[in-house]
Amino acid sequence: MAGNRSKNHEKHQAKMMELFTDEYFMREALKEANKALEIGEVPVGAVVVCKNRIIARAHNQTEKLTDATAHAEMLATTAAANYLGSKYLSECTLFVTLEPCVMCAGALHWVQLQKLVFGASDLQRGYSLVQTPLLHPRTEVVKGVKAGEAKALIDTFFRNIRDKSS
Numbered sequence: 344m345a346g347n348r349s350k351n352h353e354k355h356q357a358k359m360m361e362l363f364t365d366e367y368f369m370r371e372a373l374k375e376a377n378k379a380l381e382i383g384e385v386p387v388g389a390v391v392v393c394k395n396r397i398i399a400r401a402h403n404q405t406e407k408l409t410d411a412t413a414h415a416e417m418l419a420t421t422a423a424a425n426y427l428g429s430k431y432l433s434e435c436t437l438f439v440t441l442e443p444c445v446m447c448a449g450a451l452h453w454v455q456l457q458k459l460v461f462g463a464s465d466l467q468r469g470y471s472l473v474q475t476p477l478l479h480p481r482t483e484v485v486k487g488v489k490a491g492e493a494k495a496l497i498d499t500f501f502r503n504i505r506d507k508s509s
C-alpha cells in the first residue's frame with residue numbers, strides 16, 4: 344500500500360513538472376505584456392517565480408508612472424523582493440517577454456537572480472549586445488521562449504503608433 348502511495352506521489356510530481364514549464368510561466372508574462380498593450384504602454388511583461396509560484400507580476404509602466412525606468416523587470420523584481428522581504432532573488436526565476444536592457448540586466452545582477460528566461464531578443468537595446476557580462480555569474484539564462492508571440496505584440500504596438508501618426 345505504501346508503495347502504491349509513493350507511486351501516486353511520483354506521478355503527481357511528474358504532472359506538476361509538466362505543468363510548470365518555462366512556456367507555462369512565459370504565457371503568464373505574455374498576459375502582462377497584453378495588459379501593457381491595452382493601455383498604450385510598450386508591451387513587455389514579466390513574472391517572478393519562486394518554488395513554482397508566481398510571487399510578482401508586472402508590465403511596462405513608463406507612461407503611467409512617467410518614469411522612463413519603469414520597465415517590467417524593474418517593477419517585478421522590486422515587488423518580488425518586497426514580497427519575500429529579501430533583497431536577493433537567488434532562488435527565483437524571472438520570466439520576461441523581451442530581452443532585458445542594460446539597466447535591467449544590471450538590476451538582475453544586484454538581486455542575484457537564479458534564472459532568467461526571456462522571449463524575443465532585443466536587437467537594439469538588449470543586454471547581450473554588450474560584451475561585458477552584465478548578469479550575475481550564477482544566473483542561468485534561457486532565451487527564445489515564445490519569442491514569436493512576444494515580438495508580435497511589440498510589432499503591433501509600433502504599427503499602431505505609425506498608423507496613428509500617418
Ligand SMILES: [Zn+2]
Nearest residue numbers: 414443444447
Ligand atoms: Zn529594461
